[in-house]
Amino acid sequence: xxxxxxxxxxxxxxxxxxxxxxxxxxxxxxxxxxxxxxxxxxxxxxxxxxxxxxxxxxxxxxxxxxxxxxxxxxxxxxxxxxxxxxxxxxxxxxxxxxxxxxxxxxxxxxxxxxxxxxxxxxxxxxxxxxxxxxxxxxxxxxxxxxxxxxxxxxxxxxxxxxxxxxxxxxxxxxxxxxxxxxxxxxxxxxxxxxxxxxxxxxxxxxxxxxxxxxxxxxxxxxxxxxxxxxxxxxxxxxxxxxxxxxxxxxxxxxxxxxxxxxxxxxxxxxxxxxxxxxxxxxxxxxxxxxxxxxxxxxxxxxxxxxxxxxxxxxxxxxxxxxxxxxxxxxxxxxxxxxxxxxxxxxxxxxxxxxxxxxxxxxxxxxxxxxxxxxxx
Amino acid sequence: xxxxxxxxxxxxxxxxxxxxxxxxxxxxxxxxxxxxxxxxxxxxxxxxxxxxxxxxxxxxxxxxxxxxxxxxxxxxxxxxxxxxxxxxxxxxxxxxxxxxxxxxxxxxxxxxxxxxxxxxxxxxxxxxxxxxxxxxxxxxxxxxxxxxxxxxxxxxxxxxxxxxxxxxxxxxxxxxxxxxxxxxxxxxxxxxxxxxxxxxxxxxxxxxxxxxxxxxxxxxxxxxxxxxxxxxxxxxxxxxxxxxxxxxxxxxxxxxxxxxxxxxxxxxxxxxxxxxxxxxxxxxxxxxxxxxxxxxxxxxxxxxxxxxxxxxxxxxxxxxxxxxxxxxxxxxxxxxxxxxxxxxxxxxxxxxxxxxxxxxxxxxxxxxxxxxxxxxxxxxxxxxxxxxxxxxxxxxxxxxxxxxxxx
Numbered sequence: 001x002x003x004x005x006x007x008x009x010x011x012x013x014x015x016x017x018x019x020x021x022x023x024x025x026x027x028x029x030x031x032x033x034x035x036x037x038x039x040x041x042x043x044x045x046x047x048x049x050x051x052x053x054x055x056x057x058x059x060x061x062x063x064x065x066x067x068x069x070x071x072x073x074x075x076x077x078x079x080x081x082x083x084x085x086x087x088x089x090x091x092x093x094x095x096x097x098x099x100x101x102x103x104x105x106x107x108x109x110x111x112x113x114x115x116x117x118x119x120x121x122x123x124x125x126x127x128x129x130x131x132x133x134x135x136x137x138x139x140x141x142x143x144x145x146x147x148x149x150x151x152x153x154x155x156x157x158x159x160x161x162x163x164x165x166x167x168x169x170x171x172x173x174x175x176x177x178x179x180x181x182x183x184x185x186x187x188x189x190x191x192x193x194x195x196x197x198x199x200x201x202x203x204x205x206x207x208x209x210x211x212x213x214x215x216x217x218x219x220x221x222x223x224x225x226x227x228x229x230x231x232x233x234x235x236x237x238x239x240x241x242x243x244x245x246x247x248x249x250x251x252x253x254x255x256x257x258x259x260x261x262x263x264x265x266x267x268x269x270x271x272x273x274x275x276x277x278x279x280x281x282x283x284x285x286x287x288x289x290x291x292x293x294x295x296x297x298x299x300x301x302x303x304x305x306x307x308x309x310x311x312x313x314x315x316x317x318x319x320x321x322x323x324x325x326x327x328x329x330x331x332x333x334x335x336x337x338x339x340x341x342x343x344x345x346x347x348x349x350x351x352x353x354x355x356x357x358x359x360x361x362x363x364x365x366x367x368x369x370x371x372x373x374x375x376x
Numbered sequence: 377x378x379x380x381x382x383x384x385x386x387x388x389x390x391x392x393x394x395x396x397x398x399x400x401x402x403x404x405x406x407x408x409x410x411x412x413x414x415x416x417x418x419x420x421x422x423x424x425x426x427x428x429x430x431x432x433x434x435x436x437x438x439x440x441x442x443x444x445x446x447x448x449x450x451x452x453x454x455x456x457x458x459x460x461x462x463x464x465x466x467x468x469x470x471x472x473x474x475x476x477x478x479x480x481x482x483x484x485x486x487x488x489x490x491x492x493x494x495x496x497x498x499x500x501x502x503x504x505x506x507x508x509x510x511x512x513x514x515x516x517x518x519x520x521x522x523x524x525x526x527x528x529x530x531x532x533x534x535x536x537x538x539x540x541x542x543x544x545x546x547x548x549x550x551x552x553x554x555x556x557x558x559x560x561x562x563x564x565x566x567x568x569x570x571x572x573x574x575x576x577x578x579x580x581x582x583x584x585x586x587x588x589x590x591x592x593x594x595x596x597x598x599x600x601x602x603x604x605x606x607x608x609x610x611x612x613x614x615x616x617x618x619x620x621x622x623x624x625x626x627x628x629x630x631x632x633x634x635x636x637x638x639x640x641x642x643x644x645x646x647x648x649x650x651x652x653x654x655x656x657x658x659x660x661x662x663x664x665x666x667x668x669x670x671x672x673x674x675x676x677x678x679x680x681x682x683x684x685x686x687x688x689x690x691x692x693x694x695x696x697x698x699x700x701x702x703x704x705x706x707x708x709x710x711x712x713x714x715x716x717x718x719x720x721x722x723x724x725x726x727x728x729x730x731x732x733x734x735x736x737x738x739x740x741x742x743x744x745x746x747x748x749x750x751x752x753x754x755x756x757x758x759x760x761x762x763x764x765x766x767x768x769x770x771x772x773x774x775x776x777x778x779x780x781x782x783x
Contacts, residue, residue: 035532035533091474093470
């Protein structure tokens, strides 16, 4: 990659797009199965209401939306992509499911998708690449320029634990209850270039950093960074990557709407971290969110206050509500609020399903039903 | 001093000893086959054919021939386990969700029957013999499909469609063979189909179909209940499932139903009714592996193989016409059924294996009309030997080509 491609494309602030990594499931056993290429072959016979592409294994597909300014149309596009996929999966006798990780897949069974980049990744990371059969949602937020992108990125870092806790739905991994609400991020952490972006608050500084890393041979492209939030210069966005893929598309749209509302508030109030101190408690808070979900206790690095995440979410919702109204995503915010007040996150749903059935197969097949829209 | 506590010399082997040696050698030959990167079942089958051809030589080295009764029992139970497993693995609801796939199945089987019948008639066979051979040509081997899919750990559309269409073909073949059998029974000397006798074969066929189905449904329900009683103990779970398989097999025989039909549908019912996933948890991996070795090792060990030229010619014609129908229809209907046509070809290739299950179909006919059985038997045996070996190789190649295996 040459230096010019690190140019940050301009996009309209607060536009958003969603990518979802999905599991391809065997109807009987609930195990992951091969099917991505056949599914894509079938889906692509007609114009697909969005974008679909293969991922690192044959048991994963990734869908992505167009660029949206409002929550409603984003949700509608996600729903129609889902409907198309469900019809195709029925024809191929497959099921599609959300969820951050498969509850009992054995990583050695997975097959790496037949493409040069994937072969490269598999060769480099060995068993990590196969273990990396985890499924995330990425939310892109448009930024006017590189510098405002970096500032937004660091301001948003404080909310990462909320995002993790709200989306968490990977409690079961490799056949056991991991005791984490989100076990997926533990897998991501094993990669050398995971974690957070360096505390650089302007684009020139970031280009400088990237240039050094590339000169040192640590990375070839932005794709080699597995950060929680990373800039995506070619789209002109920042990309929040800490969400487990939710069990339903509606939840995916709500989470995107929530991120958008927070960003609107951050941009409007020009609130931004004064120093790298904001990251002093980052890993700790992140762990709390993964492990305990909305019950996790986070420490505010600036004030020193300790708050449970559910309280933190409600405080944030109250703060950003006016912005959500303006962006027509009031419904998304209401849904976020009821996750905290009523339903709990979807890790809870999965644990309840297991309690009822004592079967991890049932957990994954229930997730598939939820994704097909036959249940919320 | 009397020495009558010692055995007579030279030693006389028993049928059980020969059976055990056959199983032993088969298992080893399977591993040799695996080293040559061909499916293990080819090793098992090869040794089975060797035993069949060399029966006389074996007797000279004091190895007793395998008693047909014990061979049939082992073969029957092994086949029962395999069929139950296939019935469970196959996704029957898929036929509803993908009507073009159902159509593929029906047309592929129908065309195979029709064309093989015509070719056999052209070759000068009687209509009854031709129809019987055509019925057997419809069948695809569930044993070969299961063995190859398991061995290659195949997953994907070609794999699943091959298993489903294979199960369907086995059912069609049983139904067709039943009609033939009723036809033979009406008049053992009769050579042509008499339409006015429709009622005479409708009744036995209905009894067979609905009886087998009722037996299967009842057994599946009881099996799932019984599994609750042994929850938590893997060994006991497996014994319970095997016992039920043996019971269905035995009852189907006593009731003159079709063991094949009963076991396939029993597997299917058990899958559908297994809401608590009790059967899924029991997982029959090891017993199925053993059943496959024994099934292939015994598949030809007690069969007479006729090597005359005319029989070979008819068998080759059968194999060629059958292949043309199955591959052709699967390819042409692949796109409507949601698959690239190239993969449809591979599904068709996956439908080519034949196996001893087809031979069992001729056995009842032989009991009624030995002359007819002799006419049919030779051709079918050669066809089956060929398509068990070549079919397994082709299926393995198709799954590899489709990228559905692990190597």
